[in-house]
Amino acid sequence: MKSSAICRNWLKSLPPTQGNLQKEQVFGREHLFEKGIPSAQDEAWRLSNLKRLNEFFSLPLTIKEKSNPQLPHQEKNIKRLILNTNNAIKDIDLPKGITRLSNREIEENIGDIIKTCQIKNDLSVSINQAASSDLLALRVNHNVTQSLEIIVPSVTQQMISTRVIIIIEEGAKLDLLEVILGNKESAQNHLIEVKLRANSELNHEFISLGKGAEASSLSTLAIEQGPQSKYYLNSLQQGWHYARFEPRIIQMQGEASTTIKSLQVTSAKEQIATHSLVRFEGPNGRLDQLQKAVATDSSHSIFNGSIEVPKRAQKTEAAQLSRNLILSKRARIDTKPELEIIADDVRCTHGATVSQLQDEELFYLLSRGIDKEVANTLLLQGYYDDIISNFSQNAQRWNFIEKLIKATNK
Amino acid sequence: MKSSNSEILLSIEDLHVSVEDQKILYGVNLVVKEGEIHAIMGRNGSGKSTLSKVIAGHPSYQVLSGSVKFKGINILELEPEKRARIGIFLGFQYPVEIPGVSNLEFLRVSTNSRRNELGKSELDTFEFEELVTESLKLVEMDPAFLERSVNEGFSGGEKKRNEILQMALLDPIVAILDETDSGLDIDALRVVASGINKLSNPNSATILITHYQRLLNEVTPDFVHIMADGKIIKTGNKELAIDLEKSGYDLINKSNKNQEVAK
Numbered sequence: 322m323k324s325s326a327i328c329r330n331w332l333k334s335l336p337p338t339q340g341n342l343q344k345e346q347v348f349g350r351e352h353l354f355e356k357g358i359p360s361a362q363d364e365a366w367r368l369s370n371l372k373r374l375n376e377f378f379s380l381p382l383t384i385k386e387k388s389n390p391q392l393p394h395q396e397k398n399i400k401r402l403i404l405n406t407n408n409a410i411k412d413i414d415l416p417k418g419i420t421r422l423s424n425r426e427i428e429e430n431i432g433d434i435i436k437t438c439q440i441k442n443d444l445s446v447s448i449n450q451a452a453s454s455d456l457l458a459l460r461v462n463h464n465v466t467q468s469l470e471i472i473v474p475s476v477t478q479q480m481i482s483t484r485v486i487i488i489i490e491e492g493a494k495l496d497l498l499e500v501i502l503g504n505k506e507s508a509q510n511h512l513i514e515v516k517l518r519a520n521s522e523l524n525h526e527f528i529s530l531g532k533g534a535e536a537s538s539l540s541t542l543a544i545e546q547g548p549q550s551k552y553y554l555n556s557l558q559q560g561w562h563y564a565r566f567e568p569r570i571i572q573m574q575g576e577a578s579t580t581i582k583s584l585q586v587t588s589a590k591e592q593i594a595t596h597s598l599v600r601f602e603g604p605n606g607r608l609d610q611l612q613k614a615v616a617t618d619s620s621h622s623i624f625n626g627s628i629e630v631p632k633r634a635q636k637t638e639a640a641q642l643s644r645n646l647i648l649s650k651r652a653r654i655d656t657k658p659e660l661e662i663i664a665d666d667v668r669c670t671h672g673a674t675v676s677q678l679q680d681e682e683l684f685y686l687l688s689r690g691i692d693k694e695v696a697n698t699l700l701l702q703g704y705y706d707d708i709i710s711n712f713s714q715n716a717q718r719w720n721f722i723e724k725l726i727k728a729t730n731k
Numbered sequence: 732m733k734s735s736n737s738e739i740l741l742s743i744e745d746l747h748v749s750v751e752d753q754k755i756l757y758g759v760n761l762v763v764k765e766g767e768i769h770a771i772m773g774r775n776g777s778g779k780s781t782l783s784k785v786i787a788g789h790p791s792y793q794v795l796s797g798s799v800k801f802k803g804i805n806i807l808e809l810e811p812e813k814r815a816r817i818g819i820f821l822g823f824q825y826p827v828e829i830p831g832v833s834n835l836e837f838l839r840v841s842t843n844s845r846r847n848e849l850g851k852s853e854l855d856t857f858e859f860e861e862l863v864t865e866s867l868k869l870v871e872m873d874p875a876f877l878e879r880s881v882n883e884g885f886s887g888g889e890k891k892r893n894e895i896l897q898m899a900l901l902d903p904i905v906a907i908l909d910e911t912d913s914g915l916d917i918d919a920l921r922v923v924a925s926g927i928n929k930l931s932n933p934n935s936a937t938i939l940i941t942h943y944q945r946l947l948n949e950v951t952p953d954f955v956h957i958m959a960d961g962k963i964i965k966t967g968n969k970e971l972a973i974d975l976e977k978s979g980y981d982l983i984n985k986s987n988k989n990q991e992v993a994k
Contacts (some may be wrong), residue, residue, distance in 0.1 A: 705829030
């Protein structure tokens with residue numbers, strides 16, 4: 322079947338448009354109907370396994386089914402929200418200082434951030450708009466410091482589409498852990514839009530763990546940063562047959578700081594791609610980005626890192642580093658920094674390395690009597706350390722280190 | 732000098748080795764008995780480091796012929812980790828930096844590998860910290876280095892102290908120290924030398940690979956061997972090292988040539 326037909330069939334299978342998100346649903350569906358699924362000629366999707374993207378549309382959308390996943394115990398003081406159905410968001414208790422956006426506020430803000438981030442017509446966003454039937458829309462009130470966990474479990478042979486909007490008011494600070502879980506033959510589509518007002522801060526931990534055969538995921542982060550705001554992203558992608566992760570961060574007036582530490586680990590025949598974009602719309606912005614990838618077996622890891630520094634973004638300081646470790650001859654890593662710098666008084670650096678585990682490091686450990694498997698584990702842990710050590714204790718409950726080691730120490 | 736009935740710990744016979752198709756060792760012979768300290772000296776490229784790597788089992792080196800026996804067992808078939816566990820230790824000339832791997836954890840895992848082989852119980856983190864705190868004193872090393880990544884950002888002297896610390900923890904039977912004295916200032920040299928002396932015992936042996944007499948002033952060798960062109964060409968006592976320091980390797984070359992002429 323042609324991909325346009327697959328997409329249209331999927332659109333037909335969706336429930337009728339309704340509720341708060343009706344306008345969005347109509348918009349997303351019309352867009353998809355018209356544009357369909359991208360082809361290999363589309364630069365942003367050139368390296369993507371489009372056959373697997375098509376498979377994404379073969380799964381029915383979950384509306385009511387609940388899943389009861391085994392989750393790690395939660396931290397006492399941190400509220401955990403489980404988005405396990407698309408329409409149960411209304412009954413959630415919220416921690417102090419975090420309130421729900423009114424319908425009017427949702428109306429005002431919806432689409433605003435994705436528009437700023439220029440992803441209104443992105444495929445992942447259109448799919449989310451077409452499929453999501455509700456959204457979690459929150460505000461962290463002025464000067465409040467709070468923590469929150471959002472978990473998106475999966476359902477076998479189903480697609481789940483989830484959407485979150487958070488407005489972080491002036492002087493507020495949020496520690497947000499998002500966990501996206503995959504399952505055998507499941508598809509996840511997640512979109513989070515965040516507006517960071519002046520002097521606010523978001524410490525965003527994003528853990529995305531697929532599991533079992535043919536789990537796929539499309540995740541988009543649309544982050545709008547006000548002046549003097551701070552955004553930290555620590556992310557991890559692992560275990561997806563097909564995943565595409567798109568963090569889009571716009572510093573609205575510059576004068577803000579963005580830190581991204583990302584790791585993606587692929588094994589078997591998986592394909593995981595990260596397409597990040599950071600744009601500075603004013604002067605004195607800061608970016609520190611470290612993207613790490615490890616690929617083994619016949620897997621494929623893709624990174625495309627765009628940084629845009631227009632003329633009005635003088636005195637920007639941006640550093641991007643892509644470090645890659647390839648553990649098998651059949652594995653493939655594509656990494657591409659894309660810097661578009663128009664301003665002339667800036668300091669922007671980028672670099673990319675692809676390496677193998679160092680024989681001399683391994684020999685040093687072996688020469689101390691350390692077993693080969695343990696030595697490899699130590700070296701891999703060492704490689705993961707500068708990303709993983711940034712995750713909070715709370716995030717580390719998800720035992721991803723074991724998963725990473727198991728996937729790559731062969 | 733030790734008695735002649737001491738046990739032979741290491742015996743190397745007519746060892747020929749190449750690396751990447753380039754031949755480096757052309758028939759090395761060496762016998763090391765318990766309680767002995769040997770020094771191997773020689774110019775850069777004479778094959779000293781190759782010899783030490785081959786004994787430790789570095790995979791890049793191909794043994795073309797000859798044997799290396801440890802307590803009578805041929806070790807050339809053993810994996811490097813097995814060699815280390817039975818008591819062969821190589822102190823690296825350039826200790827490797829391993830970012831992200833905690834030095835403390837590395838030392839603990841290494842120590843437990845050797846203890847397992849010796850039939851001793853594994854040490855947990857607390858027990859190990861006690862042991863390592865004692866060993867740190869031997870090399871006058873700041874405990875802060877335990878918290879860092881293996882050798883990462885260590886100065887030359889700190890790296891070498893870390894090597895001697897590992898030697899202390901692993902309690903080897905044969906320790907080969909490859910240019911442990913290079914890059915050390917006088918104070919660090921004394922600390923490292925005193926560590927080596929304290930770790931020497933009647934049941935083990937040490938092979939020092941060095942360019943300079945100054946380490947041998949601190950650690951007195953029973954034998955001094957001179958290597959050139961992939962062979963041990965002369966063996967003597969500590970006086971040989973002193974002569975060498977005075978006259979340089981040219982003298983050895985000359986006397987060697989004279990010997991060949993005399994033949």
